[in-house]
Amino acid sequence: MGKFSRYGNALYGGQRSIDFVGRRGLWYSITAVAVLASLAVIFIKGMNFGVEFTGGTQVRASMPAAQVTQDNADAVREAIVDEDIEGVDSPTVTTEGTSAIVVEVGEVSDAASDRIGEVIQETVPETTDLSQTEIGASWGREVAQQALTGVAVFLVLVMLFIWGYFREWKMSIAAMVALFHDIIITVGIYALSGFPVTPSAVTGLLAILGFSLYDTVVVFDKIRENTHELRKSGETYAEAANLAVNQTLVRSINTGIVALIPIGAILYVSAVQLGASSLQDLALAQFVGMAVGIYSSVLLAPRVLVHLKGRESAIQLADKRARSRAKANADRYATVPVFAEDMPVQDESDPEFEDGAEEEIRVTRASAPPRAPEASGRGRVVPPAKGEVRQSGASGRVQPTRQTRSKRGPK
Structure with a gap:
């Protein structure tokens, strides 16, 4: 446990880093396969609606x-x-x-x-x-309509909340993508299980949306904190977002495990020991939704946000500046000019080239003007003397002489 804690501290401090945001193709591919497979199960096998919906x-x-x-x-x-x-x-x-x-x-x-x-x-x-x-079937249709209305109202309120809290509509879009991902995969696995769709299952679906949203908001809040001043941090937006994901990774895993253990116990007891019951409908929706919610909040939502923010001109400029700074820090000699044909070279008539000496081309570079002589041990330039300078017997060094007032010229 101590090793895991130290690893989490290293992730938070940036000493270690897992490239979550940079692997765009991997996470997008996994998400696309999971969503398409879930949609195929939903449309091919269909949902097993309970009597509450079908009558x-x-x-x-x-x-x-x-x-x-x-x-x-x-x-x-x-x-x-x-x-x-x-x-x-x-x-x-x-x-x-x-x-x-x-x-x-x-x-x-x-x-x-x-x-x-x-x-x-x-x-x-x-x-x-x-x-x-x-x-009656009419009562079932009314229940289904109310359930869909509840989900739609929930999603609208989520978009407004995230937009108002972060002042960033792109974060709302990224959060919505993650929520739709969670809904589709949860419904697909529910259809694959063959469990009847009951009001308890709808309740569980709404509950897992809240859990997924909570985890996503925590990650986004850390991203906002890390990307507040990109100019000072010297990082690209993707690097700052990836650091935020690494910093919240341990918290997301711990929260997910703590939530999944009791839900998994309820699912096992209700499905295996108690048989078919309303508890298993609720527990299955929550268990699958929470597990998928951890994936979407850590891997999918930040990646979508970086993809959307990367199209902004200000972010592109900041990323270009950060990459240039990183390149300069990595190779301090990268800015040293290289030899070019039009550079001035030393004249070949120089005696150094005579008597069969090895030919050598020397590149002349512009230099600063010569400095004035400096006072010994003082580190500053000696001011010019206003009068005659001669050896002084009293001080034992060269000093300017002082003439009488009558011999001085006009001021």
């Missing part, structure tokens, strides 16, 4: 708490499938706390609904009460 019949069988187990729920599901009831293809059987087992199917006739109740009683004889609820 159908819900049969609730009350029984003693000792009988409300996952084994009995699985037995009821197998019995209904084996019965081959008309209109019942893939029933959803879940436990409702410790009081009942709930069977959900599509729209079926009254006879088929009654037969489902009989199968439940035959499978679990301790059933005390049966109740049936018809869910």
